[in-house]
Amino acid sequence: MSIPPVESHLVVFPLEAWGHARPLITLCARVAKAGTTVVTFFTTVFFVERAKAELLRNFEADEDVFLSRIRIVGLEHTGTVTSRALEDAFAAAWRKLDVGEEVVCVKTGSTFPSGPKPNAVIFDCFAHQPLRDAKAISGDGVKAYMWFPGLLSSFFTMFGPESLGGKGNVRLKAEEEAHRTGKTPVEVASEMFQVREDVIRVSGMPPMYDYEHEPQDFPLPEEITAKIFIPAYESLMITDGVFIVTSESYEPEAVAALRGWYKELSKPAHVVGPLLPSGTRALAEEKQQSPLAQAIETFLDETLQTSGKQSLLYISFGSIFWPVKNPDTVWAFLDVVMELGIPFIFSHASPLAGVLPDAFTEKVNAYGKGLLSPWSPQQLILNHPATGWFVSHGGQNGALEAITAGVPLIMWPFGADQPLNAVHLSENLGVAYELIEVRSGHGLKPILRNGRKAAGTTEALQAEARDVLMKAFGEDGAKKRVKLQQLRGEVLSEWEEGGASKRDFLAFLDTLSKTT
Known part of the structure; x- marks a missing residue:
C-alpha cells in the first residue's frame, strides 16, 4: 500500500x-x-x-x-x-x-x-x-x-468563565485574596473549591447546588486539587483551541454555548465524540487486555442461553473510583441483585477496591449467576446481546460506550463529570435511572430540582435498588431503551459524512496541513 x-x-x-x-x-x-x-x-x-x-x-x-x-x-x-x-x-x-x-x-x-x-x-x-x-x-x-x-457541561464548571458556570481565573483571584488576607494562594484556592450551597447554572443542565457535584465522599488531596485547578483557566487561555470528547447530538445546548464562547475567543473548538475503536480488531484486541476475557465471554454466552437477551446487569465504576468511605453500599446493592435473580458481571478495576471480602466472593460463587472481574473488556460486554443494563459511575467514556451499544444505564456517580452525566441521562434525556440512596457525605443534602434527600441507610438503599431494578427490567425500562435507540443513532451519525464530529475532525486536519 x-x-x-x-x-x-x-x-x-x-x-x-x-x-x-x-x-x-x-x-x-x-x-x-x-x-x-x-x-x-x-x-x-x-x-x-x-x-x-x-x-x-x-x-x-x-x-x-x-x-x-x-x-x-x-x-x-x-x-x-x-x-x-x-x-x-x-x-x-x-x-x-x-x-x-x-x-x-x-x-x-x-x-x-x-x-x-x-x-x-x-x-x-x-x-x-x-x-x-x-x-x-x-x-x-x-x-x-x-x-x-469529559462531559462538556462539566468542562464549563471546571475551566470556564463565571458567565458559563465556572470560577474564572482562579490563580488571579487566589493571589488577590492572599494579598488581602495574608493566606497563601493555595489556601485561598482550596477554600474556593470547598463544597458550597451556591446554585450553579450551566448550559444544558438544570440548576444544581454546588454540593450536588460531589454526591460521594471521595475527597482529593488538597495539593492535587490546587495543582490541577489553580492554573486551569489560564491554561485554557494559553492554548490555541480545545478538543471535547462529546457529541453535538448528546449535548446540543452545551455545544452551542461552547461554540459561541470560542467564537468570541477567535479559537477553534473541536467536538469529536464519540471516539471508540471499530472494525474487526476492536473486540479481538480488547479481549487481550483482560485475563478473564474468555471466561467473561463464556459467561455471557451461557447467560444468553439460560436467561435470554438483555437479561444481564453489568456493573463498573471505572478504573479509579470506588465508594471508599462506604463500601458496604456495593455489597448491599448486589445482595438485591442476587435476591432478584439477575445475572451480573461486577468489574472492580479501581486499586481502591482492594481485595474483595471473602464472605462476599463466596456468596457470589454460591449464587452461580454472577462473575467478578478486576479488569473487563467493556465493549465486548456492552455489545453482547445478553447485556441489558449498565450500572455505571457515569464517566463520559463509559456513558458514550453504553449509548453507542444501545445499553441503558443506572447511574451511581462520585464526582468530576459523573453527577452531571447522571442528571443529563436520567432527567434531560430519560434514558437512565440515577441511584440516590447510595450517596454519602455532601450527597446526603437536599437535591435542588426535586427537594429529595437521601436517607443514608442500608434499608433505603436496598428499597431503591429493588424499585429501580424491577423498573429497569420491566415496562418502564423498555420505554427508556426505545428512547436510547434514537439517541444512539444520532450520536453514531456524528462521525458519518456530514456529521458534526467528522466535520470538526476534518477542520483540524486542514489546520495541520496549513501549518506545515
Whole structure:
C-alpha cells in the first residue's frame, strides 16, 4: 500500500488516567489514517503496553503502514498523576523534537527519529506545566490544544468563565485574596473549591447546588486539587483551541454555548465524540487486555442461553473510583441483585477496591449467576446481546460506550463529570435511572430540582435498588431503551459524512496541513 509522504507532526500527551488516554488513542489512529501526519504519543512507562494494545484495536491487518506512523514513547514517571518527574521528562523530550533529535522510550529502549518539527500538540486538560514548557520552547511555532475527555457541561464548571458556570481565573483571584488576607494562594484556592450551597447554572443542565457535584465522599488531596485547578483557566487561555470528547447530538445546548464562547475567543473548538475503536480488531484486541476475557465471554454466552437477551446487569465504576468511605453500599446493592435473580458481571478495576471480602466472593460463587472481574473488556460486554443494563459511575467514556451499544444505564456517580452525566441521562434525556440512596457525605443534602434527600441507610438503599431494578427490567425500562435507540443513532451519525464530529475532525486536519 502506498500512502502520501509525511507532511506534519502531531504530538499528544495525556496523563496517567485511562479515561483520558483511551479516546485520544483513537483520535491519533484516525489522524494517522488520514495519511500525511506522524504522531508522537507520549505516555508514562506504566501505560506503554496498554496504549499499544489499545492502538491495535483501531487498525485492520492491512493498515499497518498507517499504524507505523504512531510512535508510543514512555516517559519516566514517579509519584502522583501530575508529578514533577513526568513534567521534566516531557520537557526534555520536547526539546529534542524541537531541534530535530530522536526521542527514546524509557520502557522499551526504542528510539524514534524526530520527524518533521511538531506543528501541533494536544495536552491533557491537567497537564498545565508541560503546556507552558512547550510554548516556552517553541513559541507560536506550534499550535497547542487542550484535551477534555469529559462531559462538556462539566468542562464549563471546571475551566470556564463565571458567565458559563465556572470560577474564572482562579490563580488571579487566589493571589488577590492572599494579598488581602495574608493566606497563601493555595489556601485561598482550596477554600474556593470547598463544597458550597451556591446554585450553579450551566448550559444544558438544570440548576444544581454546588454540593450536588460531589454526591460521594471521595475527597482529593488538597495539593492535587490546587495543582490541577489553580492554573486551569489560564491554561485554557494559553492554548490555541480545545478538543471535547462529546457529541453535538448528546449535548446540543452545551455545544452551542461552547461554540459561541470560542467564537468570541477567535479559537477553534473541536467536538469529536464519540471516539471508540471499530472494525474487526476492536473486540479481538480488547479481549487481550483482560485475563478473564474468555471466561467473561463464556459467561455471557451461557447467560444468553439460560436467561435470554438483555437479561444481564453489568456493573463498573471505572478504573479509579470506588465508594471508599462506604463500601458496604456495593455489597448491599448486589445482595438485591442476587435476591432478584439477575445475572451480573461486577468489574472492580479501581486499586481502591482492594481485595474483595471473602464472605462476599463466596456468596457470589454460591449464587452461580454472577462473575467478578478486576479488569473487563467493556465493549465486548456492552455489545453482547445478553447485556441489558449498565450500572455505571457515569464517566463520559463509559456513558458514550453504553449509548453507542444501545445499553441503558443506572447511574451511581462520585464526582468530576459523573453527577452531571447522571442528571443529563436520567432527567434531560430519560434514558437512565440515577441511584440516590447510595450517596454519602455532601450527597446526603437536599437535591435542588426535586427537594429529595437521601436517607443514608442500608434499608433505603436496598428499597431503591429493588424499585429501580424491577423498573429497569420491566415496562418502564423498555420505554427508556426505545428512547436510547434514537439517541444512539444520532450520536453514531456524528462521525458519518456530514456529521458534526467528522466535520470538526476534518477542520483540524486542514489546520495541520496549513501549518506545515
